[in-house]
Amino acid sequence: MDLSGLLGLLLALLAVVGAVQLDGGELGQLANLPAAVIVVGGTLAAAAVQTPSAEFRYAIRLMLGLFRSSLPDCRSGLSQLVGWCELARRHGLLALEQQADQLDDDFTRVGLRLLVDGGTVDSLRATLEIEMVTREQRDLQGARxxxxxxxxxxxLGIIGAVLGLIQVLGNLSAPEQLGSGIATAFVATVYGVGLANLLLIPLANRIKAYVQARYQYQEMVLEGLMLIADGHTPQALQRRLMGYLQ
Structure with a gap:
């Protein structure tokens, strides 16, 4: 996740903590382990029930991996494609084999190797488009x-609050504890609403934005590799792909 995302999470946390402090409350009032177990455990359990196990595990990995991911850089990718085009025109497509071995991006590496192996433009497009669409659909399902x-x-937060109120009302013999007990019960509601609106839904939308940006980047790479295969000049390639930088 880039700096803006991390700053957003930090700002959300500071907003909640600051609101409690400004209202004269104590941060200890927000600490409630049973409420956290109900909300977090219940949310994971509900998602696991509705989702096949493989998709559920992938969604969790996708969410955790988002904190280590950054948006692909189309400008850098275009410069790389222009360099490969120049190299191919000077020394032939086989000169790109060493470039493929140095790539960390699986999609681009596969495409470059297909280009080196002398496959047709149609086979190159078909292979890479299957990879693009399959990965996009899988990641979008994880976001859902x-x-x-x-x-x-x-x-689940409401369920936690109701369970807390049941415990409070079952102990009416100690009326002096009712106020603190009710406050503790509603902590579960705070956990549920906060978890949904400050973390889960924003992360899902961020994954969708990342998937869209990655698809656009891969589309640019695919078009660039096809232009290299057709023997276009570096200048023509750059002109054709400049629109992706917008």
Missing amino acids: VIESMGGYAPT
């Missing part, structure tokens, strides 16, 4: 799973 968790969390 996380988004559904954002829908369950507030409801």
